[in-house]
Amino acid sequence: MLDAFPALKSGRPDIMQLNDDMTVQINQSAPKAQSDRAIIDQYADMSVSMSDGLGARLGAIYKAARDAGQLPKTAALLNKENGLVGRGGSTGPAKNHYANPRPYVRFPERLQYRDKPGGNAWAGQDGSYPSGHTSQAFWQGVSLATMLPELAPQILARASDAGNNRIVMGAHYPLDVMAGHMMGQKIVQRRWADPEFRDLYAQATTELRQVLEDGCGATLAVCIAADTPYLPTDQALAVYRQRLTYGFPLVGQAGQPMTVPDGAESLLRTSHPDLTDAQRRQVLALTAIDSGEPLDLGTAGSWERIDLAAAMTAKITVAADGTVSLAGAATVDPSPGPAASSTPADPGATTRGSAAAGRGVRAPRRPGRRS
Structure with missing residues (x-):
């Protein structure tokens, strides 16, 4: 990884x-x-x-x-x-x-x-x-x-x-x-x-x-x-997302499908308890950052692309066939700042929120490609 x-x-x-x-x-x-x-x-x-x-x-x-x-x-x-x-x-x-x-x-x-009195912050040579x-x-x-x-x-x-x-x-x-x-x-x-x-x-x-x-x-x-x-939640989400990449330029191709690492869906068991494992994997894919980041392993499964804060707080809709989508079109800026307001979800779909989403957390989308 x-x-x-x-x-x-x-x-x-x-x-x-x-x-x-x-x-x-x-x-x-x-x-x-x-x-x-x-x-x-x-x-x-x-x-x-x-x-x-x-x-x-x-x-x-x-x-x-x-x-x-x-x-x-x-x-x-x-x-x-x-x-x-x-x-x-x-x-x-x-x-x-x-x-x-x-x-x-x-x-x-x-x-x-930077150190405390008597500290050894720079002692390690590993x-x-x-x-x-x-x-x-x-x-x-x-x-x-x-x-x-x-x-x-x-x-x-x-x-x-x-x-x-x-x-x-x-x-x-x-x-x-x-x-x-x-x-x-x-x-x-x-x-x-x-x-x-x-x-x-x-x-x-x-x-x-x-x-x-x-x-x-x-x-x-x-x-x-x-x-x-x-x-504030929007600021926490933005800070977290920015540090997934630190603003590095892409080194690979943008816009590629997200390959969710095996088992990563288990991280959403408590935030999305009503979803299946397959649906939790969809949430991780829907909230992932763009492909091509420096530590992105692509089809081998990308732990760098997982935005766990966004996934855990995502508000989603579940269609009749079991597929999930984000319940709204809100964004999370890749730098600290307030996120945009979400748009109403499809009234014909079932809406399910995470524990945090019930407090008004808005689901993010992936940011656009950065040069």
Whole structure:
């Protein structure tokens, strides 16, 4: 799933130069608040430090419960060191295989060093591709999003921020972060595809939602509606989509059909519980980004093209023959900003929304080709 990289490194010096230049720009331009958060994510268990993705109040309840040991089943799945979801998902073998030097090894003079007192943020000399911190952020964040699909856009945007923070730290390039994102999603897909592991997710989900409701004193829907979100939904969707590509130019042909990776539909089991696996695959295809991106493996199955935030929040219609279509023609801008309004769905079709779509989330379409 990561094997597009060698061809870029050997045959696309323009892409590799842009990879370097974006790393420098993101590292040098980060404001203090972003830098501070990047340092926290460098060392923390991100299944806890990403608690702000749940919202101001719910995030505080979640963090307090994790710190107090009141979410043992959730912690058993998501812990940084020994979480069951991430077990066996090390990026080490891939880093050794691709052996791409980190930014701070290649051009430290172009980067701003960011760290806590006594820290060792630039100590690692292992390969940069893929980003291990980003993979961790996404297997933790995607897991949380499947457990709390009502908050999927915000949780996934926070995981995306954690990945981007690796560039802020000067430890990784955008292509590393994109690859780590893909790997983290794949790890969670394998867990949700396992019936026995799904039972562990179900137990942790029940525990988590109960603790949040008890702490908030109302149903989760009421608590979410009254909370201050990490980001407005449209902005969360836009940030997430932009970081799927980081604005790289296409290296392959645009407009090709989406080949959904085997098993990826399992990631939509909680956001679209009434759909079949085949229908969930259609949702992933309908919400995918364009073909031809640098890490797109085309007909081999493209993890880069999956826009999980869009898919989890998509509002769809189901035709009489079981095929699905997006219930509206709203867009998600590939850069942060408000999405356009959706158009009414076909009144003759059955409309089904995800958990988040029930809160007014609009289904996106794929953006046009970028030069």
